Amino acid sequence: MQATPHPLPSPTPLAPPRAGEFDARIVSNEPVNAEYRLMTVEVPDGAAEARPGQFFQILCPHSGALQPFFRRPMSIYRIDPAAGQLSFLYKVTGTGTRTMAELEPDATINLFGPLGNGFTLPEDGAPIVLLGRGVGLATMAPLVPFARKAGHAVTAILSARTPELVMSEAEFVDAGANVLAVTDSQGTSAVENVEDMLHGLHAEGRLGALYVCGSNRLMLAAQRVARRLGLFGEAALEQQMACGVGMCFCCVRPFRQGDEIVHRRVCSEGPVFPLLEALEW
Amino acid sequence: MQATPHPLPSPTPLAPPRAGEFDARIVSNEPVNAEYRLMTVEVPDGAAEARPGQFFQILCPHSGALQPFFRRPMSIYRIDPAAGQLSFLYKVTGTGTRTMAELEPDATINLFGPLGNGFTLPEDGAPIVLLGRGVGLATMAPLVPFARKAGHAVTAILSARTPELVMSEAEFVDAGANVLAVTDSQGTSAVENVEDMLHGLHAEGRLGALYVCGSNRLMLAAQRVARRLGLFGEAALEQQMACGVGMCFCCVRPFRQGDEIVHRRVCSEGPVFPLLEALEW
Amino acid sequence: MVDLSVDCGGIRLANPVMPASGTFASELADIIELQRLGAFVTKTVTPGKRQGNPTPRVSEVPGGMLNSIGIPSKGVDAFIDETIPLYADYDVPLVVSISADTPDGFADICRRVSVPGVAAVEVNISCPNIEDDGRAFAMRPETTLAVMRKLRQATDLPLWAKLTPNTGEIPAVAQAAEEGGADALVVANTILAMSVDIRTRRASLGRVMGGLSGPAIKPIILRMAYQCVRAVQIPVIGCGGIMTAADALEYLIVGCRAVQVGTATFVHPGAMLTVIDGLEDYCRQNGIDRIADLTGTLSAEAHDASLEWEAIA
Amino acid sequence: MVDLSVDCGGIRLANPVMPASGTFASELADIIELQRLGAFVTKTVTPGKRQGNPTPRVSEVPGGMLNSIGIPSKGVDAFIDETIPLYADYDVPLVVSISADTPDGFADICRRVSVPGVAAVEVNISCPNIEDDGRAFAMRPETTLAVMRKLRQATDLPLWAKLTPNTGEIPAVAQAAEEGGADALVVANTILAMSVDIRTRRASLGRVMGGLSGPAIKPIILRMAYQCVRAVQIPVIGCGGIMTAADALEYLIVGCRAVQVGTATFVHPGAMLTVIDGLEDYCRQNGIDRIADLTGTLSAEAHDASLEWEAIA
Ligand SMILES: Cc1cc2nc3c(=O)[nH]c(=O)nc-3n(C[C@H](O)[C@H](O)[C@H](O)COP(=O)(O)OP(=O)(O)OC[C@H]3O[C@@H](n4cnc5c(N)ncnc54)[C@H](O)[C@@H]3O)c2cc1C
Ligand SMILES: Cc1cc2nc3c(=O)[nH]c(=O)nc-3n(C[C@H](O)[C@H](O)[C@H](O)COP(=O)(O)OP(=O)(O)OC[C@H]3O[C@@H](n4cnc5c(N)ncnc54)[C@H](O)[C@@H]3O)c2cc1C
Ligand SMILES: Cc1cc2nc3c(=O)[nH]c(=O)nc-3n(C[C@H](O)[C@H](O)[C@H](O)COP(=O)(O)O)c2cc1C
Numbered sequence A, B: 001m002q003a004t005p006h007p008l009p010s011p012t013p014l015a016p017p018r019a020g021e022f023d024a025r026i027v028s029n030e031p032v033n034a035e036y037r038l039m040t041v042e043v044p045d046g047a048a049e050a051r052p053g054q055f056f057q058i059l060c061p062h063s064g065a066l067q068p069f070f071r072r073p074m075s076i077y078r079i080d081p082a083a084g085q086l087s088f089l090y091k092v093t094g095t096g097t098r099t100m101a102e103l104e105p106d107a108t109i110n111l112f113g114p115l116g117n118g119f120t121l122p123e124d125g126a127p128i129v130l131l132g133r134g135v136g137l138a139t140m141a142p143l144v145p146f147a148r149k150a151g152h153a154v155t156a157i158l159s160a161r162t163p164e165l166v167m168s169e170a171e172f173v174d175a176g177a178n179v180l181a182v183t184d185s186q187g188t189s190a191v192e193n194v195e196d197m198l199h200g201l202h203a204e205g206r207l208g209a210l211y212v213c214g215s216n217r218l219m220l221a222a223q224r225v226a227r228r229l230g231l232f233g234e235a236a237l238e239q240q241m242a243c244g245v246g247m248c249f250c251c252v253r254p255f256r257q258g259d260e261i262v263h264r265r266v267c268s269e270g271p272v273f274p275l276l277e278a279l280e281w
Numbered sequence C, D: 001m002v003d004l005s006v007d008c009g010g011i012r013l014a015n016p017v018m019p020a021s022g023t024f025a026s027e028l029a030d031i032i033e034l035q036r037l038g039a040f041v042t043k044t045v046t047p048g049k050r051q052g053n054p055t056p057r058v059s060e061v062p063g064g065m066l067n068s069i070g071i072p073s074k075g076v077d078a079f080i081d082e083t084i085p086l087y088a089d090y091d092v093p094l095v096v097s098i099s100a101d102t103p104d105g106f107a108d109i110c111r112r113v114s115v116p117g118v119a120a121v122e123v124n125i126s127c128p129n130i131e132d133d134g135r136a137f138a139m140r141p142e143t144t145l146a147v148m149r150k151l152r153q154a155t156d157l158p159l160w161a162k163l164t165p166n167t168g169e170i171p172a173v174a175q176a177a178e179e180g181g182a183d184a185l186v187v188a189n190t191i192l193a194m195s196v197d198i199r200t201r202r203a204s205l206g207r208v209m210g211g212l213s214g215p216a217i218k219p220i221i222l223r224m225a226y227q228c229v230r231a232v233q234i235p236v237i238g239c240g241g242i243m244t245a246a247d248a249l250e251y252l253i254v255g256c257r258a259v260q261v262g263t264a265t266f267v268h269p270g271a272m273l274t275v276i277d278g279l280e281d282y283c284r285q286n287g288i289d290r291i292a293d294l295t296g297t298l299s300a301e302a303h304d305a306s307l308e309w310e311a312i313a
């Protein structure tokens, strides 16, 4: 249920392929900067048909004292069905991502997916704007080629602490997005500035639908803009997961549904949700 | 306490170096035959002063579903103080030895030792006979060079299922032992035959003290011969261990002490015990 | 061909492997062949609607996980209308897990879920009883007996009593459940536990304490299952830390008739099927024609010592 | 410089880290610097000589170990003559762990070990009481109170009561121990458990059941320690699954005054020293001058919910 009307026809659902558990060969696993790494894996037929916004549950290996028990959810960063390859862009933070980072090419890693519901695109070819920070960029990156292929103009606002940490700029540009980088160090990433930029894009006819991921502040800004302009939008959200497929109810978050606050499971009812229903965290 | 008198002067105690926990670099870790592997490690100063019969508690790595919790006790098979190296000859049987077998050269392995009491030699340079089977050969191998250096003639009776499985024959010969191999397939390993061989060696003046490890049947045979001939002897025994240093009392075995049956800890009161006090298992 | 079927607490299962309540839902149909399971066991349902506990609801610990999901529930009416029909097309017995916070509430929901399509009712008496200061029904034999008697009168369906491992007297509780009319025991639910994030000095669960499940609890629950097997005549279903067929075999060997697999499914969605395959392989390799013959084959010689066993010191 | 010293149950410790009974002996002096420990705790000693249990006495399980060592003991006389003097040269408080199978026997051995050189007596009331059908004293509040009262009259030394995690009512048992005169609680002993070798279909311990210790039990014992901290005024000493300083910190944060390290020493003989070093580092990094200030700093906001907590369902 969309809380406000929007001027675009109902979005096209992208049916996900059947999820499965499999061992994938690691093609490469390289640092991108001091915090992030990019892992590319070879996957069996079908798995590379995954949709932008879907994710995999990754079984991180045990390594010495580091013994991750749960799988780790990771968005698909790059989808290459021709090569039968998928990539994950991940931040090395805790137990699981640290053991993931140790894996060498040709090692295998156990994946479960693709899972969850991906992004939906407006039907009428409206121009779209992606708004992301940090890990959120990984989640939205594959939306660019999909949207371009479906005939949408794409603008991406990439937010980061410093210009050096703006990730994936080339990835977005190569895929055909118009990229605007905003950073804390340059003072351009403030919410007010981003809201102004969004209004500017709208005035230029470049903002027909809005997608956001990776920052609570940006999501709230996007909601304000979408509400004001009556735009269709989606937010991709995170929550800790155990099963990844809707069985355990650990990954719930609160959502606005009409006048009610309801709990929805990020794994199976998301991770992509209608922008205006998401509540801040 | 030695249950029967023996004609040799009291044995020389070999004081062990202080035990410690350390990471050792693996120099090599190669299969010896279908069941056994030989691991050579580089150890810090002092550790290579270990005595024959002593053992290390090896922390086997975790590998996938194999998660050995306890350390694994392994006798020292080869001592090379000049090179600062020690070797272990081990049979790949269960969880821990399987993960040990996966380690590559240059990896590190955590060792704790040397532990326990090693073999003692008679003072008067009497000729000695070693009697071993399977893993027992690993335990007795380093006794050969020590005994030769101390001026003892050494005969080693090596028992195995088939001639191909007689391990370490070269190791024993190179170190200066006279080797007699007995095998099940040739019908020479029967206890009666081994007892006859021992009597023969005694008659030839080659059996002044007797050391046994690795087979209950051989130990009982050695006990009969030693009792009959009034010989000094020692047996190296095994028992499952947790702490390895006498604290937990899990590694007890029964011993004959005068008229009593007492429990002794294999780790700290052994693993080498007076031959005639050991009880069968 | 190995005969994997077992009679278990009033129903016949094609094989002894089923999901543990709260770790299974119809969503799994997209991922594994549900038809191969011995039974379906639903997430516990309560009389009314409930939200469940605050997040974080799970946390990983060495060899397992903590959860304080609570029982988010859409209420029994929605459950009957929406959930039960989801399983109508499968030829697999459906076991419905229920709970309530008073004995009468328990009997009432038991009566209401006794509808066509339901093969047995699993009563989650590990949940708090507000008439006993919030202590779980299955903490004490007296409260277990009382609630089981009411439940027994409320349904003709087979009744499985799911016990809590947090009691200090599980054999007595097991006997009370049997006396009260249980057709089988499920041993057991999660063990109350907690963990702390030392950076923030906060409990890692929103609710502070939660239930420990997974491999870490297997040796404890296996011991309890064994104690229950020796205390009662009705079948015992082992549940706790089963990740592999080897784990399930331990439960069968100590005397369980069937097993439930919970947390393992979160790590390996196909875990239940791997367990079924492994049980079949073991039987074949060990010349066992009927898996039911494996139940209770623990080598007897050491039994006597353990009879007197109470604590290890 | 961080002040690591703590007052704990009637004695002052240079730091809050000590060995758990049964996992320490003077043999460790050859390997680590014993002088650095907060206290020494001896293996439980019984009035008379005992052999202990049949082998196998230990078995490894995921994340821990089972033991059924029993209490091989040379008897209290030999203990006083031979063992106590071994620790005379150290400037570290000696805590003697005792046990007996009747309340009077317990009081008697307590009196006998109250000799110079002993700083405190740890009473292992997790052991079977033959006057209560072999149930451990600490299974129930009543038997705990009774034995603690007798012990209190038997000695002027500080008395530490070591509880069993196998009870279903640990807060009530903790209160009974306090009421009976305990100066501190050790929470807790091992959890009764078992495992089976599926090849031989035999229990992996000679005694079938044994005590589970090691990382697997930490979340359970941490929860119990926290419950005890909230139930009593006397200090609680946390004991269960501590392998690293991070584990010890969890116990201190939930309110323990000190900790005991057991199984970890078997895996890493220097584990206790690593824990001490890690505690000091944590305090330094977090601007904590006295480690005693860390005790009970669990963030309060979630406490209320947990007060009503009984089971997770
Ligand atoms: C749908 C989805 C897609 C994601 N995509 C990406 C991605 O493409 N790249 C990326 O770097 N990160 C992504 N994340 C976040 C990523 O899952 C966490 O960074 C990761 O789980 C941290 O694991 P850890 O072992 O390093 O941290 P630890 O702190 O050791 O993790 C402990 C537990 O908390 C969970 N956890 C910790 N942080 C998060 C988080 N932010 N979200 C959910 N669970 C968390 C872990 O999964 C684990 O269960 C995504 C999260 C979700 C829910
Ligand atoms: C003092 C001593 C010296 C030894 N020296 C050698 C040696 O030089 N070469 C060699 O191949 N083996 C030796 N052994 C035996 C070796 O310790 C075991 O083969 C090894 O522990 C098996 O471990 P696993 O993980 O492969 O087997 P698992 O079956 O997985 O082990 C399970 C548990 O049982 C214990 N265990 C299993 N078999 C034995 C055994 N025979 N003795 C003691 N504990 C056992 C393990 O240590 C572990 O705690 C020695 C044993 C002792 C006590
Ligand atoms: C996330 C989660 C939710 C659970 N929910 C329920 C439940 O609703 N009802 C119930 O009886 N048990 C519930 N349990 C307990 C399991 O059914 C099972 O008893 C326990 O997890 C032990 O088995 P395992 O170690 O195989 O997971 C839940 C367990 C988990 C991990």
Ligand SMILES: Cc1cc2nc3c(=O)[nH]c(=O)nc-3n(C[C@H](O)[C@H](O)[C@H](O)COP(=O)(O)O)c2cc1C
Pocket: B248, C313, D020, D021, D022, D023, D043, D044, D067, D069, D071, D097, D124, D162, D188, D189, D190, D212, D213, D214, D215, D217, D239, D240, D241, D242, D260, D261, D262, D263, D264
């Ligand atoms: C081998 C072994 C022997 C033990 N012996 C005793 C004992 O004699 N007395 C006692 O009170 N606790 C004994 N315990 C229990 C420990 O003191 C401790 O309570 C328990 O192991 C939990 O701590 P851990 O997980 O750090 O090992 C023993 C534990 C082990 C593993």
Ligand code: FES
Pocket: A240, A241, A242, A243, A244, A245, A246, A247, A248, A249, A250, A251, A252, A265, A266, A267, A268
């Ligand atoms: S992770 Fe289990 S329901 Fe979402």
Ligand code: FES
Pocket: B240, B241, B242, B243, B244, B245, B246, B247, B248, B249, B250, B251, B252, B265, B266, B267, B268
């Ligand atoms: S292994 Fe602990 S006493 Fe021998």
